[in-house]
Amino acid sequence: MTITLLFVLLAVAFVATLLYLARGGTAPARRGEIQYVDMEAFKNLMDAGERAYLAANLPAKEFRAIHRERQRSALEYIAAVSSNASTLLILAQEARHSSDPEVVQAANTMIENATQVRVNAAGATFRIYVGLVLPSWAVLPANLADRYERLTSLGLRLQGLRFRSAESVA
Amino acid sequence: MPSFHRSFFDYLWIAPHVILIAIVVAMFAKGRVRRFPFFLSYCLFELIQFAPLYVVSRRWSLSSLEYRITFLLGFAVSITLRFAIINEVFQVLLKPNEGLKRLGKDVFRFATVLLLGLGVLLATLHAGPNRFLETFTLLDRTVSFLQCGLLVVILAFSRYFTILWHRAAFGIALGFGLDQAVELAISALHFHVDKKVLWPNLLGMGAYHCTTAIWLIFFLLPERRSRATLMSASEQNLVAWNRELRDVGRPSGTSESRRRQVL
Numbered sequence: 001m002t003i004t005l006l007f008v009l010l011a012v013a014f015v016a017t018l019l020y021l022a023r024g025g026t027a028p029a030r031r032g033e034i035q036y037v038d039m040e041a042f043k044n045l046m047d048a049g050e051r052a053y054l055a056a057n058l059p060a061k062e063f064r065a066i067h068r069e070r071q072r073s074a075l076e077y078i079a080a081v082s083s084n085a086s087t088l089l090i091l092a093q094e095a096r097h098s099s100d101p102e103v104v105q106a107a108n109t110m111i112e113n114a115t116q117v118r119v120n121a122a123g124a125t126f127r128i129y130v131g132l133v134l135p136s137w138a139v140l141p142a143n144l145a146d147r148y149e150r151l152t153s154l155g156l157r158l159q160g161l162r163f164r165s166a167e168s169v170a
Numbered sequence: 171m172p173s174f175h176r177s178f179f180d181y182l183w184i185a186p187h188v189i190l191i192a193i194v195v196a197m198f199a200k201g202r203v204r205r206f207p208f209f210l211s212y213c214l215f216e217l218i219q220f221a222p223l224y225v226v227s228r229r230w231s232l233s234s235l236e237y238r239i240t241f242l243l244g245f246a247v248s249i250t251l252r253f254a255i256i257n258e259v260f261q262v263l264l265k266p267n268e269g270l271k272r273l274g275k276d277v278f279r280f281a282t283v284l285l286l287g288l289g290v291l292l293a294t295l296h297a298g299p300n301r302f303l304e305t306f307t308l309l310d311r312t313v314s315f316l317q318c319g320l321l322v323v324i325l326a327f328s329r330y331f332t333i334l335w336h337r338a339a340f341g342i343a344l345g346f347g348l349d350q351a352v353e354l355a356i357s358a359l360h361f362h363v364d365k366k367v368l369w370p371n372l373l374g375m376g377a378y379h380c381t382t383a384i385w386l387i388f389f390l391l392p393e394r395r396s397r398a399t400l401m402s403a404s405e406q407n408l409v410a411w412n413r414e415l416r417d418v419g420r421p422s423g424t425s426e427s428r429r430r431q432v433l
Contacts (some may be wrong), residue, residue, distance in 0.1 A: 112269035136352030
C-alpha cells in the first residue's frame with residue numbers, strides 16, 4: 001500500500017510540476033526586465049586571485065566571514081546575470097524571425113552566447129553551494145563575467161540592428 | 171454492466187478516436203505531417219488498433235484471450251511510438267537552437283538512464299504475486315513513470331533556457347504528460363482495486379479523452395512560437411542596454427547598487 005500511495009503522490013506531483021512548468025510564469029525574464037549588474041564588482045567576486053589574496057592577508061576567521069559574504073553576493077550577481085541572459089534569449093529567439101539576414105545572424109550568435117552564460121551560471125551556482133561543504137569546489141568559472149560582458153555587447157548590437165531595420169521599413 | 175455505464179464506457183472509448191481522426195486531418199491541412207511523423211504514426215496506429223479491439227470486445231468479453239493478445243501487441247507498439255514522440259518533441263524544440271543540441275542530448279540521455287534506474291528500483295519493491303496481469307501492470311507503471319519524468323525534464327529544460335515552443339509540440343508534450351501521470355496513478359491503484367471495479371478504467375479513458383482534446387486544440391490554434399512575453403525592438407530597450415554598457419567599469423559594489431530596469 002505504501003508503494004501505491006507513493007506512486008499516486010508521484011502522479012499528483014508530476015501533474016502539478018507539468019502545469020507549473022507549462023504556464024508562462026512571472027520571472028523577470030518573462031516580464032522582459034533586465035537587472036543592473038555592476039561588472040567591476042562582479043568580476044572581483046569571481047576572481048580566484050582576489051580570493052587567494054584575501055586568504056593570504058587576512059586572519060583565518062576574518063577570511064571565512066568575508067568569503068561567505070562574497071559567496072552570498074556572488075550568488076545574487078549570478079542570479080541577475082542568468083536572468084538577464086534569459087531575457088536576451090527570448091529577445092534573440094524573437095529576432096531570429098526577422099527578414100533582415102544580419103539581424104538573424106546576430107540573433108543566432110546571441111542565442112549561443114546567452115545559452116552558454118545560462119549553463120555557466122548554473123555551474124557556478126552549483127559550485128558555490130557545494131563549496132559550502134567542500135571548499136576546494138568553491139573556485140568559480142572566471143570566464144562567466146567575460147561571457148556576460150560579451151553578451152551585453154551582442155544584445156546592444158542586436159537591438160541596434162533591429163532598430164535600424166525597423167526604421168528602414170518605416 | 172448497466173446500460174448507462176456501457177454507453178458511457180463506449181463514449182469514452184470511441185470519442186478520443188474520433189478526435190484522433192480530426193487531429194490527423196488537421197495535421198495534413200496545416201502541413202504538420204513532416205514535423206511530427208512519429209506523432210502521426212501514433213495517431214494512425216491508435217485508430218487502426220481501435221477497430222479490431224472494439225470488435226473483439228463486442229463479440230467476446232474484455233477478458234478474453236484474443237482481446238488480451240491484441241491489446242498487448244498494441245500496447246508494445248504504442249509504448250515504442252510514445253518514446254519516439256517524446257524524442258521527436260525534444261528534437262523539434264532543439265532544432266532551431268544549435269548551441270543547445272549537444273547539451274540537450276546529454277541531459278536527455280542522463281535523465282533517461284536515471285529515471286529508468288529509479289523505475290526499475292521501484293518496480294522491484296513491489297511484492298505482489300507474479301501473475302501475467304500484475305507483470306503487465308508493473309511494466310505499464312514503470313513506462314508511465316519514465317515517460318512522465320522525461321516530459322517534466324523536457325519542460326524544465328525548455329523553461330530554464332527560455333526556449334519558445336511550437337504550439338503543437340507544446341500541446342503534444344502537455345497532453346502526454348497529463349495522460350501518463352493519470353496512467354501512473356491508475357496502474358499503481360490496480361494492485362489494490364478489485365478488477366471488476368470500473369472507475370479506474372473510466373478515469374484512464376477520461377484522461378485520454380482530455381489528452382486528445384488538448385492535442386486537437388493545440389493543432390488547431392494558429393502557430394505562434396511564443397508563450398512568453400515578447401519584447402519589441404524599441405528605443406527604450408536601446409536606452410536600457412546603453413546604460414548597462416556605460417556602467418561597465420564603474421566601481422560600486424554591493425548588491426544594493428543593482429537596480430531593476432524595464433526593457
